[in-house]
Amino acid sequence: MEINNNYSTISSINQQIAVKKAELSSIDKKEDEKSLFENNDSVNIVGKNYDEEDYKRVLQKYKDLDSEVRTHEQTHSAGASTTAPINYSYQVGPDGKVYASGGSVRFDTSIPDNEVNAEVKLDKLASAASGPAQLSFSDSQISRAANLNKLLLQGIEQGVDYGNN
Structure with a gap:
């Protein structure tokens, strides 16, 4: 037992x-x-080591830049044919959110065989590239190239020989 x-x-x-x-x-x-x-989910701030007004000012700069970049690239995109969606580069702001800090648009720069269509397309391309108020170097280069191609087409229409000897 x-x-x-x-x-x-x-x-x-x-x-x-x-x-x-x-x-x-x-x-x-x-x-x-x-x-x-x-x-992972909490912020532990030991002491207040930043000025609230500076924080608000910096945050507003991120928001303003985001708005400018998006408006700039959308103005380009709306003016002419593109080959891809708008491409943005981003930065994380002091509030942990993501803000656009730059961008690019890939224009369709192919030239149609029809001279009238080519001229219309080059006008749209030059206008779209120079549409925003503040042009980047790339913007002005595209606009310049479109205008030059348009002048070359007009010269060909008028019988100018550009070196085809």
Whole structure:
């Protein structure tokens, strides 16, 4: 009888140990989740080491630049045929949000065989490239090239020989 009693006591002890291990495991899991949350999802600022007005001013600069860049590139895109969607480059602002800091548009610069269509397309291309108020170097280069190609087409229409001797 004593042996059976020992087995039941050992079994009971093992069962209690298993219950305690499960409880500890649950507590450990909760502690891990809590520490992950604290490390990843909260901002711990020790002391206020920035000026609130400076923060607002810098944040406004990010917002203004984002608006300027998007308007600039959309003005280009709306004026002529493009070969790809607008491509933006981004920066993360002090508030953790993403703001456009630059961009580009890939114009369709192919010239149609029909001279009238080619002239219309080159006019649109020159207009779209020089459409925004502040032109970049690339903008002015595209506009200049479109205008030059238009002049070359007009010269060909008028019978000018550009060196085809």
